[in-house]
Amino acid sequence: MPDADLAAAYRACRLINAEHGRTYYLATRLLPPRRRPAVHALYGFARLADEVVDDPGPDPAAALAALEDDLATALRGDGGHPVLVALADTVRRYGIDPGLFGTFLKSMRMDLTVTDYPDLDALAEYTHGSASVIGLMMLPVLGTVGPRADAEPAAAALGEAFQLTNFLRDVGEDLDRGRLYLPADHLAAFGVDRERLLATRAVGGDRSVRRAIAHLVAHTRAVYRAAVPGIGLLDPVARPCVATAARLYAGILDEIERADHDVLTRRAVVPVRRRLAVAGPGLARVLAARVRRPVPAPGA
Known part of the structure:
Protein backbone atom coordinates (compact mmCIF):
# COMPACT_ATOMS: atom_id res chain seq x y z
CA MET A 1 0.00 0.00 0.00
CA PRO A 2 1.40 3.45 -0.89
CA ASP A 3 2.57 5.41 2.14
CA ALA A 4 0.12 8.19 1.29
CA ASP A 5 -2.83 5.79 1.46
CA LEU A 6 -1.71 4.41 4.81
CA ALA A 7 -1.19 7.93 6.16
CA ALA A 8 -4.71 8.83 5.01
CA ALA A 9 -6.10 5.76 6.76
CA TYR A 10 -4.45 6.75 10.04
CA ARG A 11 -5.62 10.32 9.59
CA ALA A 12 -9.21 9.08 9.27
CA CYS A 13 -8.79 7.25 12.59
CA ARG A 14 -7.40 10.36 14.26
CA LEU A 15 -10.38 12.42 13.11
CA ILE A 16 -12.81 9.79 14.45
CA ASN A 17 -11.02 9.81 17.82
CA ALA A 18 -10.96 13.61 17.98
CA GLU A 19 -14.69 13.87 17.18
CA HIS A 20 -16.12 11.06 19.28
CA GLY A 21 -13.64 10.49 22.14
CA ARG A 22 -12.55 13.90 23.32
CA THR A 23 -11.30 12.81 26.75
CA TYR A 24 -9.44 9.83 25.29
CA TYR A 25 -8.05 11.97 22.46
CA LEU A 26 -6.72 14.60 24.84
CA ALA A 27 -4.81 11.93 26.74
CA THR A 28 -3.28 10.54 23.52
CA ARG A 29 -1.65 13.92 22.93
CA LEU A 30 0.72 13.02 25.76
CA LEU A 31 2.10 10.01 23.89
CA PRO A 32 5.19 10.24 21.69
CA PRO A 33 3.91 11.32 18.25
CA ARG A 34 4.77 8.05 16.53
CA ARG A 35 2.73 5.99 18.98
CA ARG A 36 -0.43 8.07 18.68
CA VAL A 53 -24.77 -1.88 17.73
CA ASP A 54 -25.79 1.62 18.85
CA ASP A 55 -27.30 2.79 15.55
CA PRO A 56 -28.29 -0.52 14.02
CA ALA A 72 -9.87 -10.64 8.56
CA THR A 73 -9.40 -9.40 5.01
CA ALA A 74 -7.48 -6.34 6.20
CA LEU A 75 -5.30 -8.42 8.50
CA ARG A 76 -4.32 -10.53 5.49
CA GLY A 77 -3.11 -7.33 3.87
CA ASP A 78 -5.88 -7.14 1.26
CA GLY A 79 -7.04 -3.60 2.02
CA GLY A 80 -10.54 -2.45 2.88
CA HIS A 81 -12.11 0.29 5.02
CA PRO A 82 -9.49 2.93 5.95
CA VAL A 83 -9.93 2.26 9.68
CA LEU A 84 -9.32 -1.46 9.15
CA PHE A 101 -10.51 -8.54 18.28
CA GLY A 102 -12.66 -11.66 18.13
CA THR A 103 -13.19 -11.39 21.89
CA PHE A 104 -14.17 -7.75 21.48
CA LEU A 105 -16.68 -8.53 18.74
CA LYS A 106 -18.20 -11.30 20.87
CA SER A 107 -19.18 -8.68 23.44
CA MET A 108 -20.50 -6.43 20.68
CA ARG A 109 -22.76 -9.29 19.57
CA MET A 110 -24.03 -9.56 23.15
CA ASP A 111 -25.38 -6.02 22.76
CA LEU A 112 -27.74 -7.29 20.09
CA THR A 113 -29.51 -9.76 22.38
CA VAL A 114 -28.65 -9.03 26.04
CA THR A 115 -30.51 -6.11 27.56
CA ASP A 116 -29.54 -6.37 31.24
CA TYR A 117 -27.20 -8.18 33.65
CA PRO A 118 -28.25 -9.95 36.86
CA ASP A 119 -24.96 -9.42 38.71
CA LEU A 120 -21.35 -8.29 38.41
CA ASP A 121 -20.15 -11.72 37.29
CA ALA A 122 -22.48 -11.63 34.30
CA LEU A 123 -21.48 -8.05 33.55
CA ALA A 124 -17.80 -8.99 33.77
CA GLU A 125 -18.23 -11.37 30.84
CA TYR A 126 -19.35 -8.41 28.76
CA THR A 127 -16.79 -5.90 30.03
CA HIS A 128 -13.92 -8.33 29.51
CA GLY A 129 -14.56 -8.29 25.78
CA SER A 130 -15.80 -4.73 25.46
CA ALA A 131 -13.15 -3.02 27.58
CA SER A 132 -10.52 -5.19 29.27
CA VAL A 133 -9.23 -6.48 25.94
CA ILE A 134 -8.82 -2.86 24.81
CA GLY A 135 -6.32 -2.44 27.63
CA LEU A 136 -4.54 -5.59 26.47
CA MET A 137 -4.46 -4.31 22.87
CA MET A 138 -2.93 -1.08 24.09
CA LEU A 139 -0.05 -2.65 26.02
CA PRO A 140 2.20 -3.43 23.02
CA VAL A 141 1.75 0.15 21.81
CA LEU A 142 2.45 1.72 25.20
CA GLY A 143 5.35 -0.54 26.06
CA THR A 144 6.33 -1.96 29.44
CA VAL A 145 9.44 -1.92 31.59
CA GLY A 146 9.24 -5.65 32.33
CA PRO A 147 7.42 -8.67 30.98
CA ARG A 148 4.17 -7.62 29.34
CA ALA A 149 2.29 -10.34 31.22
CA ASP A 150 3.04 -8.57 34.51
CA ALA A 151 1.20 -5.48 33.32
CA GLU A 152 -1.79 -7.26 31.76
CA PRO A 153 -4.04 -7.57 34.88
CA ALA A 154 -3.83 -3.86 35.63
CA ALA A 155 -4.32 -2.93 31.97
CA ALA A 156 -7.44 -5.09 31.84
CA ALA A 157 -8.71 -3.57 35.10
CA LEU A 158 -8.22 -0.02 33.85
CA GLY A 159 -10.20 -0.82 30.72
CA GLU A 160 -12.96 -2.18 32.95
CA ALA A 161 -12.88 0.96 35.13
CA PHE A 162 -13.29 3.17 32.05
CA GLN A 163 -16.20 1.06 30.87
CA LEU A 164 -17.96 1.08 34.25
CA THR A 165 -17.55 4.86 34.30
CA ASN A 166 -19.20 5.08 30.90
CA PHE A 167 -22.07 2.88 32.10
CA LEU A 168 -22.76 5.27 34.98
CA ARG A 169 -22.49 8.37 32.82
CA ASP A 170 -24.69 6.96 30.05
CA VAL A 171 -27.47 5.24 32.04
CA GLY A 172 -30.17 7.37 30.46
CA GLU A 173 -28.92 6.96 26.89
CA ASP A 174 -28.56 3.22 27.34
CA LEU A 175 -32.11 2.96 28.71
CA ASP A 176 -33.31 4.75 25.60
CA ARG A 177 -31.67 1.96 23.57
CA GLY A 178 -33.35 -0.68 25.73
CA ARG A 179 -30.16 -1.64 27.59
CA LEU A 180 -29.19 -1.52 31.26
CA ARG A 196 -37.88 2.71 38.68
CA LEU A 197 -34.96 4.04 36.65
CA LEU A 198 -37.28 4.81 33.75
CA ALA A 212 -27.72 3.00 44.22
CA ILE A 213 -25.66 5.12 41.85
CA ALA A 214 -23.45 6.26 44.75
CA HIS A 215 -22.84 2.63 45.63
CA LEU A 216 -21.80 1.80 42.05
CA VAL A 217 -19.57 4.87 41.89
CA ALA A 218 -17.76 3.56 44.98
CA HIS A 219 -17.40 0.15 43.34
CA THR A 220 -15.95 1.74 40.20
CA ARG A 221 -13.47 3.75 42.25
CA ALA A 222 -12.29 0.48 43.80
CA VAL A 223 -11.59 -0.88 40.31
CA TYR A 224 -9.52 2.25 39.56
CA ARG A 225 -7.54 1.72 42.77
CA ALA A 226 -6.71 -1.82 41.67
CA ALA A 227 -5.69 -0.68 38.20
CA VAL A 228 -3.72 2.53 38.71
CA PRO A 229 -0.60 0.99 40.35
CA GLY A 230 -0.04 -0.86 37.07
CA ILE A 231 0.75 2.42 35.34
CA GLY A 232 4.20 2.18 36.91
CA LEU A 233 4.82 -0.96 34.85
CA LEU A 234 4.50 0.96 31.59
CA ASP A 235 7.24 2.57 29.54
CA PRO A 236 7.97 5.91 31.27
CA VAL A 237 7.01 7.93 28.19
CA ALA A 238 3.57 6.28 28.16
CA ARG A 239 2.79 6.74 31.85
CA PRO A 240 1.68 10.40 31.67
CA CYS A 241 -0.83 9.53 28.93
CA VAL A 242 -2.41 6.66 30.84
CA GLU A 255 -18.99 15.17 38.27
CA ILE A 256 -21.58 12.49 39.05
CA ASP A 262 -28.28 12.32 39.23
CA VAL A 263 -27.30 10.48 36.03
CA LEU A 264 -30.80 10.23 34.59
CA THR A 265 -31.78 13.83 33.97
CA ARG A 266 -28.29 15.11 33.12
CA ARG A 267 -25.04 13.78 31.65
CA ALA A 268 -21.85 14.13 33.69
CA VAL A 269 -19.15 15.89 31.67
CA VAL A 270 -15.72 17.00 32.86
CA PRO A 271 -15.44 20.76 32.06
CA VAL A 272 -12.88 21.74 29.44
CA ARG A 273 -10.94 23.86 31.92
CA ARG A 274 -10.54 20.88 34.22
CA ARG A 275 -9.49 18.61 31.37
CA LEU A 276 -6.78 21.06 30.42
CA ALA A 277 -5.71 21.47 34.04
CA VAL A 278 -5.27 17.68 34.30
CA ALA A 279 -3.49 17.33 30.96
CA GLY A 280 -1.04 20.20 31.56
CA PRO A 281 1.04 18.50 34.26
CA GLY A 282 0.96 15.32 32.19
CA LEU A 283 2.56 17.18 29.31
CA ALA A 284 5.33 18.40 31.59
CA ARG A 285 5.98 14.83 32.79
CA VAL A 286 6.08 13.38 29.30
CA LEU A 287 8.52 16.03 28.11
CA ALA A 288 10.75 15.26 31.09
CA ALA A 289 10.60 11.54 30.30
CA ARG A 290 11.58 12.15 26.69
CA VAL A 291 14.55 14.23 27.77
CA ARG A 292 15.73 11.46 30.10
CA ARG A 293 15.40 8.70 27.53
CA PRO A 294 14.59 9.36 23.87
CA VAL A 295 12.26 6.71 22.47
CA PRO A 296 13.29 5.02 19.22
CA ALA A 297 10.65 5.22 16.49
CA PRO A 298 8.92 2.01 15.50
CA GLY A 299 9.70 0.58 12.10
CA ALA A 300 8.33 2.32 9.04
Missing part, protein backbone atom coordinates in the same frame (compact mmCIF):
# COMPACT_ATOMS: atom_id res chain seq x y z
CA PRO A 37 -1.62 6.73 15.29
CA ALA A 38 -1.82 3.18 16.66
CA VAL A 39 -4.03 4.33 19.51
CA HIS A 40 -6.25 6.21 17.08
CA ALA A 41 -6.54 3.07 14.94
CA LEU A 42 -7.64 0.99 17.93
CA TYR A 43 -10.18 3.64 18.88
CA GLY A 44 -11.43 3.88 15.31
CA PHE A 45 -12.11 0.16 15.14
CA ALA A 46 -13.99 0.17 18.45
CA ARG A 47 -16.05 3.09 17.16
CA LEU A 48 -16.95 1.21 13.97
CA ALA A 49 -18.31 -1.66 16.02
CA ASP A 50 -20.11 0.68 18.43
CA GLU A 51 -21.92 2.34 15.54
CA VAL A 52 -23.21 -1.03 14.35
CA GLY A 57 -29.55 -0.94 10.50
CA PRO A 58 -32.05 -3.58 9.45
CA ASP A 59 -29.68 -6.48 10.25
CA PRO A 60 -27.01 -5.53 12.82
CA ALA A 61 -25.93 -9.15 13.31
CA ALA A 62 -25.08 -9.38 9.62
CA ALA A 63 -23.32 -6.00 9.80
CA LEU A 64 -21.14 -7.22 12.69
CA ALA A 65 -20.37 -10.43 10.80
CA ALA A 66 -19.40 -8.36 7.77
CA LEU A 67 -17.15 -6.19 9.94
CA GLU A 68 -15.43 -9.30 11.29
CA ASP A 69 -14.94 -10.62 7.74
CA ASP A 70 -13.60 -7.25 6.60
CA LEU A 71 -11.19 -7.21 9.52
CA VAL A 85 -6.31 -0.75 6.95
CA ALA A 86 -4.78 1.37 9.73
CA LEU A 87 -5.71 -1.22 12.34
CA ALA A 88 -4.10 -4.05 10.37
CA ASP A 89 -0.90 -2.03 10.08
CA THR A 90 -0.98 -1.37 13.84
CA VAL A 91 -1.47 -5.09 14.59
CA ARG A 92 1.53 -6.01 12.43
CA ARG A 93 3.69 -3.14 13.66
CA TYR A 94 3.19 -3.85 17.37
CA GLY A 95 2.51 -7.57 17.39
CA ILE A 96 -0.99 -7.28 18.86
CA ASP A 97 -2.79 -10.59 19.34
CA PRO A 98 -5.47 -10.73 16.58
CA GLY A 99 -7.60 -13.00 18.77
CA LEU A 100 -8.37 -10.02 21.03
CA TYR A 181 -25.58 -2.23 32.22
CA LEU A 182 -25.94 -1.67 35.96
CA PRO A 183 -26.07 -5.07 37.77
CA ALA A 184 -29.61 -5.88 38.85
CA ASP A 185 -28.66 -7.34 42.24
CA HIS A 186 -26.78 -4.18 43.26
CA LEU A 187 -29.72 -2.02 42.21
CA ALA A 188 -32.18 -4.29 44.01
CA ALA A 189 -30.29 -3.79 47.28
CA PHE A 190 -31.61 -0.21 47.15
CA GLY A 191 -35.08 -1.11 45.90
CA VAL A 192 -34.27 -0.04 42.34
CA ASP A 193 -35.06 -1.80 39.08
CA ARG A 194 -35.37 -0.86 35.40
CA GLU A 195 -38.92 0.45 35.82
CA ALA A 199 -39.70 6.59 36.06
CA THR A 200 -36.87 8.60 37.58
CA ARG A 201 -35.61 9.50 34.10
CA ALA A 202 -39.01 11.05 33.47
CA VAL A 203 -39.49 12.99 36.72
CA GLY A 204 -36.18 12.86 38.66
CA GLY A 205 -35.73 13.19 42.40
CA ASP A 206 -35.56 9.55 43.51
CA ARG A 207 -33.31 9.25 46.55
CA SER A 208 -33.06 5.44 46.32
CA VAL A 209 -31.80 5.66 42.76
CA ARG A 210 -29.17 8.18 43.80
CA ARG A 211 -28.04 5.91 46.64
CA ALA A 243 -2.30 8.45 34.19
CA THR A 244 -4.00 11.46 32.61
CA ALA A 245 -6.65 9.26 30.99
CA ALA A 246 -7.32 7.62 34.35
CA ARG A 247 -7.66 10.98 36.09
CA LEU A 248 -9.93 12.37 33.37
CA TYR A 249 -12.23 9.35 33.39
CA ALA A 250 -12.31 9.28 37.18
CA GLY A 251 -13.23 12.95 36.89
CA ILE A 252 -16.53 11.83 35.38
CA LEU A 253 -17.25 10.12 38.68
CA ASP A 254 -16.42 13.39 40.45
CA GLU A 257 -21.00 13.10 42.75
CA ARG A 258 -21.24 16.88 42.28
CA ALA A 259 -24.63 16.33 40.67
CA ASP A 260 -25.76 14.36 43.75
CA HIS A 261 -25.61 11.16 41.67
